[in-house]
Amino acid sequence: MYKILCSFIVIQLLLIGDAISQQVVFQLSATEDPIHDAIFEIVEVRDNRKKGEALGQIYTTAAQKSNVLLGNDINAELKKYFTNSIRPQSGKNQQILISIETFELSENKNAQNTAAGELKLKFSFYVKGSFEPVHLLDFEGGMSYRRSIHRTDLVQQVTQQALGKALEYFNEWIDSQAFSNRSLAKSVKLIVEDGKNRSGRDTVFYDFDRALTWKDFTDRPRTGSRYNAVIFTSLAMEGKPFVEDGSIVMPLFIKVYMLPGQSWVKNKNDYSLNHEQRHFDVVRVVADRLKHSLNSLDVNPENYEALVNDAYFDAYREMNKLQELYDGQTNHGLKPDIQEKWNRMLDSALKGDWSELEMVLKGESL
Structure with missing residues (x-):
């Protein structure tokens, strides 16, 4: 089993904008730089967290926190994002399942109009076949940030950036393992x-x-x-x-x-x-x-x-x-x-x- 620990840089997001509604729903946008010639396809995403669990809570005003959701269905939203983020090679590619083990957002208020946040991710990657999926590796990553409280859209950008890093790492890993790993x-x-x-x-x-x-x-x-x-x-x-x-x-x-x-x-x-x-x-x-x-x-x-x-x-x-x-x-x-x-x-x-x-x-x- 492979287990990867990644720590991302702190991002300063001190911008001012309009306030958002009390429940924040992120809709991920297609990446501008997809992975080309990928030897895999994301065919399924499974959320192994507690059913219906929010990603966490973030400040939407200086005095109030709101739940954060990823689309109407986190599995569907992530599958769409990952699918749109890769351009597989022609022919037979590895069929990959991603299991969501951890997806957490937390924030603390630093000053009247700023918040410090942390995103934690843990994904497990499996190759799918005719029988039970075969485990390939675990990916753990994190990202810390600071933002203006009124710019909740910047939390979505941080989330999307972290997801992109996870996918990039898996792409590099599977390329390095393709000719030597029995599971592949x-x-x-x-x-x-x-x-x-x-x-x-x-x-x-x-x-x-x-x-x-x-x-x-x-x-x-x-x-x-x-x-x-x-x-x-x-x-x-x-x-x-x-x-x-x-x-x-x-x-x-x-x-x-x-x-x-x-x-x-x-x-x-x-x-x-x-x-x-x-x-x-x-x-x-x-x-x-x-x-x-x-x-x-x-x-x-x-x-x-x-x-x-x-x-x-x-x-x-x-x-x-x-x-x-x-x-x-x-x-x-x-x-x-x-x-x-x-x-x-x-x-x-x-x-x-x-x-x-x-x-x-x-x-x-x-």
Whole structure:
């Protein structure tokens, strides 16, 4: 969160004019020097102060103070002023919401015909999208002034000047942040790759050029288990987004691995080793399908995290389902004919032909 504190100069406004009515209503005029080529638009203003609250009280005569209002509706009045104060670039711009947290005017009488006043502002700026607005920064500013009591119109000028300063600051801030702030990113680029990891004693990563050996099964066999061998395989995805040239770049590294310390074997033979290797192959195929799904996603800054997570969890569920189907249909490798059918299907799937695998996922038998 960004929080800006600004203190403006003291302005001397010692002029003489006609008295104003007891309730003062400011109507903001269009600025003579709007901000050109703005990369944002003010689409909404929300007053978070107490409903119907006046801006404060100012002297309208030497003996009387009056409430100050900003138009008939402060939200509408400010939105009109801010909209008229910028000239956005053509094309897609950031949609900005301004929340009014503080807007206070107070005055004290210095002499019979002069008043000293102070204006305090606090605005919160948000970027709007399809979901909840995202907070960008808070702006706090203040302006002190002195005026002739009869010139209440000069308080309006001070107010308008302070509003202009707030808008100018936000324009400078958003220009400086446009290419590096995730909240302002306009697009997302996913980079999906296999993780570059070296196998070691604790973890063996899938490698097309390195088949499993019984040396990769280092846990102590479970003597009470009815299985001859058990392999612990899994799938992981990791990555950390960053912003580059106004776009979110999301590198996603897919890891397929087995844990030797949680994998074991009783009687070592080639047939059993092949069965365990195929458990590993299942995870590799699921990882390839996950990569395909991720590369097919239609992502934007608002939905990419949810869509990426959904794709990963769908793949994880698919992995568990295939492992259960594999062991269930082969009876943990005790049905050689079915085992051979899975061998052929997985060989095809590893080459990118998923037709038979998708039939199995739909409940059809090999």
